[in-house]
Amino acid sequence: MTTTLTAKWSYPTTVWAGPDRIRELPQACRALKISRPLLVTDRGLRDSAMVSRAVALCNEAKLPTMVFADAKGNPVSANVDVGLGVYRDHQADGVIALGGGSAIDVGKAVAFMIGQGRPIWDFEDVGDWWMRANPQGIAPIVAIPTTAGTGSEVGRAAVITNEVTREKKIIFHPQMQPSIVISDPLLTIGLPPAITAATGFDAFVHCFEAYCAPGFHPLADGMALEGMHLISKYLPRAYHKGDDVEARAYMLAAASMGAAAFQKGLGAVHSLAHAVGALYDTHHGLTNAVILPYVMQYNREAIFERMIVLARLLSIPGASFDGILQWVVAFRRDLGIPNTLNELGVPADRAEEIGALAARDPSTAGNPRPIDAAAFAAIFRNAVSGSVKG
Numbered sequence: 001m002t003t004t005l006t007a008k009w010s011y012p013t014t015v016w017a018g019p020d021r022i023r024e025l026p027q028a029c030r031a032l033k034i035s036r037p038l039l040v041t042d043r044g045l046r047d048s049a050m051v052s053r054a055v056a057l058c059n060e061a062k063l064p065t066m067v068f069a070d071a072k073g074n075p076v077s078a079n080v081d082v083g084l085g086v087y088r089d090h091q092a093d094g095v096i097a098l099g100g101g102s103a104i105d106v107g108k109a110v111a112f113m114i115g116q117g118r119p120i121w122d123f124e125d126v127g128d129w130w131m132r133a134n135p136q137g138i139a140p141i142v143a144i145p146t147t148a149g150t151g152s153e154v155g156r157a158a159v160i161t162n163e164v165t166r167e168k169k170i171i172f173h174p175q176m177q178p179s180i181v182i183s184d185p186l187l188t189i190g191l192p193p194a195i196t197a198a199t200g201f202d203a204f205v206h207c208f209e210a211y212c213a214p215g216f217h218p219l220a221d222g223m224a225l226e227g228m229h230l231i232s233k234y235l236p237r238a239y240h241k242g243d244d245v246e247a248r249a250y251m252l253a254a255a256s257m258g259a260a261a262f263q264k265g266l267g268a269v270h271s272l273a274h275a276v277g278a279l280y281d282t283h284h285g286l287t288n289a290v291i292l293p294y295v296m297q298y299n300r301e302a303i304f305e306r307m308i309v310l311a312r313l314l315s316i317p318g319a320s321f322d323g324i325l326q327w328v329v330a331f332r333r334d335l336g337i338p339n340t341l342n343e344l345g346v347p348a349d350r351a352e353e354i355g356a357l358a359a360r361d362p363s364t365a366g367n368p369r370p371i372d373a374a375a376f377a378a379i380f381r382n383a384v385s386g387s388v389k390g
């Protein structure tokens, strides 16, 4: 057997899927022996009905619950540090991470770091650094996504920005994967169309890059392909009719599938989006959506055959790379997503810096074609100016 047939496959975790399953939150806490949860959520959800209901459900079940609602978009380590203080003050024994990717990442990082004695950066996803952790100290996590995008609810890592170096770091430990996920589509029906599109496109790019990443992982390939199929069908429905519960349920599933699939690897879209997000605080999913066609062009020769398979699956006439490229551009446009980074307020003047940051990003290892800082800078300039026309 050759080494290329050697791999490690990790399946996602337990998911309780279905409308209004948030009512089972107390049972989820009890199943994980959480009696004093810390509920970590986004700033924007602090006063929302869904957070109030989650807290009321737990309190009625005699599970005293504290809310920490200071997770910002593109969270930094200071957010985690404040959360750790609230966790200790409440004498919490587990985390409910409720919100978008940022809230879930901060929740996972708090649950992980509460039992560690080293700085968070010592657990970056490099080699076997995760073995430095004390696994007994990691608190249990219930994750409740309110967007269908990052799939962080089934992931084993948290993306936290180092505010000193302005780099997005992936903090990894297998036990950071939430033990129970409540995937309740009713929690996502209030998402505005623009956020629905941007987060949904993030899920699409997870599937796309995982599918194109090299490596022996037929399970991930299968999930990635079906994920893209579902997103092509249900994201426009969720975008145009936010209360379409069926579309919302399938989008939540597709987001989890994308995150499960990208254990195989991501690629240059995420490398660039991480760099742009770290410097300009742009929305992660939106940044990915803008960048995807520019990276596709760079990767053209390396992904040509896979695009034919994808085109057949999506019933795109002609089944070719160009067919998929045109479809992606049109799909993006129909979801109200701009064609250039310039339209997100990102100028081209720091292209060299962006290129260097992207080249160092761990996602770069999954790109199907070798790529260096200069190539990243060139793709970035194309994405700022809009070299791909719809």
Ligand SMILES: [Fe+2]
Pocket (backbone or CB within 6 Å): 150, 202, 206, 270, 284, 288
């Ligand atoms: Fe992503």
